[in-house]
Amino acid sequence: MPAIAPLIPKDRFIGLESVAHLAVGGEAPMLKSHRDAVARFFADKGQGEPARELEFQRMNRVRARCGELLSVPARDITFLSSASAGINTVAYGLDWRDGDNVVVADVEFPSGVYPWTTLAPRGVETRIVRNRNWRIALEDIADRIDARTRLVVISHVSMFTGQRIDLPALSQLVRDAGALLLLDATHAAGVVPVDASLADFVVSSCYKWLLGVHGTAIFYWNRERVPDFRAPFLGWNSSARSGGWKNPVEFELHESADRFLPGNPSYISLYILDNALDTLLPLGIDNIERHALALSGEIRAAVSDKGWELMTPEADPERAGNVCFLVPDVEAFRKTLEEQGVLVWGAYASFGRVRISTHVYNDSADVARCISALASV
Ligand SMILES: Cc1ncc(COP(=O)(O)O)c(C=O)c1O
Structure with a gap:
């Protein structure tokens, strides 16, 4: 060769x-160029009130390129502190009903498993798909799905076994069953194509294959498929318009996925991710x-x-x-x-x-x- x-x-x-x-x-x-990205952040941050506009602009630039990376509209992406935070956002945002279940593989990353166990008191069952010789087979996922399956959670590429799942086939299977798909693209984004629109929610860390650092993770919400998904954690940044001191409890959530981002994101890691994407995407x-x-x-x-x-x-x-x-x-x-x-x-x-x-x-x-x-x- x-x-x-x-x-x-x-x-x-x-x-x-x-x-x-x-x-x-x-x-x-x-x-090495991340040092310049950090220097850009430091320079912007010191500018008083205009700093915030510069930070927002940088976030929007990264958002646009993450939209390109995942083949979805940029406005449906936001940046949470970790992939785990994104998974928990789904766990706390869905309107669970007694008797629902979540299907997840035995070789899944712990953050893709533990959050569902907190729903047990609300009658939500965590169902485990067993691997066969370390492979997770679509038939075995299908076997664990029933009429009460609300969510299937899976990594696009497994951190534990390295298996890449057949995303189009899994997406079809989950949709045919009337369930939702939460995809962890942490070991896929940046190294293999990821079509996020095939899932209902996508999370990805940025400190591995995307060459960024900790503190920023991608959270994608498939607005077309789950328009009513509720933002479970709110803060000043979730709202586009607020009633202020006269009507403190009146506010309107952002149209964009920023409704899921209660406060400031980690701008410093977004500046770094911006530089990483500048390097990766042209390849x-x-x-x-x-x-x-x-x-x-x-x-x-x-x-x-x-x-x-x-x-x-x-x-x-x-x-x-x-x-x-x-x-x-x-x-x-x-x-x-x-x-x-x-x-x-x-x-x-x-x-x-x-x-x-x-x-x-x-x-x-x-x-x-x-x-x-x-x-x-
Ligand atoms: C599949 C998967 N998801 C998420 C993470 C990391 O998540 P976080 O961004 O929450 O630290 C890892 C880390 O090893 C992982 O392997």
Whole structure:
């Protein structure tokens, strides 16, 4: 196979000179130009009242580009503090009825599971779809859905197994059942195409594949499909017009998804995300996908040769940038690789899982280094 060059040169990132950074599924390395983005924020923030207008403008710029990224209208996107906050917004905003259920996979990220358990006192059941050899099958999701299923919650790409679900097929299944779909696109947005309009709600962290930092996460509300979804948490920023001191309880919610954002967002992380999108989007998500799949495919094949149990499916449409597999001692494994300058992610070590992730700054040399480190384990 011809050598694959990085889509973004490594010297545009901080600290990538001497390592093979294959841990973006946990934390992205930082673009050097993020320092300028932070400087832009600091300069804007010091300008007194005009600062707020500049901050809003920056947020709107990011919103427009997130709309492009997710193929949905920008006004239906807002920025909450984390993907977990977005999931909880859905949990607290839907009008649950006694006997409703939520369907979620056993390999889902904890934030996609725990919020539904708080609804148990209101008679809402959390139903678990079991994986088969680490794969979540659409048939098994369909089996758990019934007439009382209100919501199906799933990651577009699994943080735990690396599986990418067939979003159009799942969307059809959920819609045919009269239920809603909450999609966690944290391991998909920025590396594979995401059509958010196929879901009813989408959340995504921005500090991994989108190359941003913590404090800002995307929250998308499919207004066409769930126009009556209630904003559960309100504050000054949720309203477009307020009655002021004369009528303090009179206000009108924003038309846009900003109704779900009670206060200021994290502007500093929006300035950084703006810079990250300036860098990522011109590359084309299709190109990024091809790049990540080619590199992670080589790593997957090497893991398979070593005989470790693979969790990530082989076919390109069923995976993205993550390769996940099981080893007897995750911490020792991760450290052995780290000593050779190969950074991988070992969180959830107690489950025996390792995750190796490939993104825009990786190249064939990183993969070769990783494969030789794997051989030494
Ligand atoms: C699928 C998924 N969703 C969300 C998150 C992080 O969420 P938050 O933005 O709430 O920290 C992670 C982090 O690992 C994740 O893997």
